[in-house]
Amino acid sequence: MRLAFLGPAGTYGEQAARQFAALEGFQDPEFVPQGSIRAVVKALADGGCSAAVVPVENSVEGGVTACLDVLWEHSDLQIRRALVLPIRHALLGSGPIDRVSEVLSHPQALAQCSQWLAEHLPDALQLPTSSTAEAARLVAGSRFRAAIASRQAAEEHGLEVLAYPVNDVIGNCTRFLLLQKEGGPAEGSTHCSLAFSLHANSPGALLEALSCFAHRQLNMSRIESRPSKREMGEYLFFVDLERPAAGEALQQAIEELRGLCQHLALFGAYPLTNLAEEERSPAG
Template sequence: MPTRIAFLGPTGTYGEQAAQSLIALEQLPQPELVPCVGLRAVVEQLASGGCDAAVVPVENSVEGGVTATLDALWSHRDLCIRRALVLPIRHSLLSSGSLDSITEVLSHPQALAQCSGWLARQLPQALQLPTSSTAEAARMVCGSRFRAAIASRKAGEEHGLKELAHPVNDVAGNRTRFLLLQRGERRCSGDVASLAFSLRRNAPGALLEALASLARQNLNMSRIESRPSKRELGEYVFFVDVELPVDSQVVLEALVAELTPLCDHLANLGAYPSSEQINDADGTPRTA
């Protein structure tokens, strides 16, 4: 049976690139990529049993957390993280026309934000239009001489577009961390563990008390982010990543046991290895 992996489509997205790399790292058998419209749909495909795995972006080095992914993870706390991959992001401006004829620029909102400085300098009068993905933007500008897309070079090749400029992202070290999600039992060992929790009480020092649990276990917190609980104003869900030692299983179990009585809801999203993709001078990707 093939292993069906959902990702943010269509073909040519950075999500597809990440999925292909994660398939190789996890050695998933007979992979079949399933493109989806919207990040929530990617997670829903996995949660409903329509796919065996899902690949989603969770954090960008420039724009921060991907809120749609965080909200979907909290909605489906039975899912777990199998592996993380940090992917370098190099955006191109793609079109069928020329740079001086562009009046509209299409892309995913995150990509538009990552290129906002370049757009302000080079195309200050151009209207910026959000799309469901960078590759969808590339598809939508095909044949237009006044529209351009911000997307990957691969998306440009897929749709026969000209590359008007590269790279157009404002920060040279622009990177996005992608997660491979699956159903089933959580792993207890790896480089990183991810937890999400809402606090049992909204009172002074409540969050500090929860975070002190990490310090008592001598764990370094590599990320913390909050999202509204969507139940009432001022109530939040916290997403935390911690770096794990070699004896990670015992430490993670102790941390979860210490946090549980402090939390209204606690989601242990699992421990997992984290890798980083590096592009060589000739553009060939390799995993570190």
């Protein structure tokens, strides 16, 4: 079992991949880092890996657009499981914090720590990188550069933790998806995901599409739009639904929706594990 994730070692994607492997009971998995979210999905689509782990949504910054775009391009892939992972950022470096003039990290991580940076490092230049762990790798040995990443990344790349936590919102968390090429609904599936494009941008078209779920009392837990990239004003819609115990209503809704769509992508049904809730529980 080879699992692709956004690398290098020490990313939150690697943490999610290891959690997925434990939840799925994978035997002796090999974790395969990739340089971008697109490369992660391509490793699965091309057959180089058996599964892929991608971030799809952050509780502070919203949807991960690169993930949504590549999912639409590879709409034959299936979601095996979802995982909500708590995100606790640290400022990592090799020199004193008062000498830091550049802060590197993934754009989402920089945004999630914008208030802290404005207060503690207001003059530092913020530089985007492909991942938080890549930022940690790049600043290793520098006396004036620091990275926003996990404390695990500090261990991986020989850095000191200069400040922790530095994320603006205590409850910051990211939802990751475990993708595979095929498979039916996993045992204990509670959610399902789909995406669609409409025949035309006409009045009431989206309302008509969403009414397929509403009049069957199916609850949407998320809806997000992305530009189709073909023409201005044309969008794709990504929808997550809570899966009812009886699947007839959901199947009926999908069949009705199919007739209203130019293209409909079904990503399957899956269970969701929320580690953020477990962290907040008295037992956690």
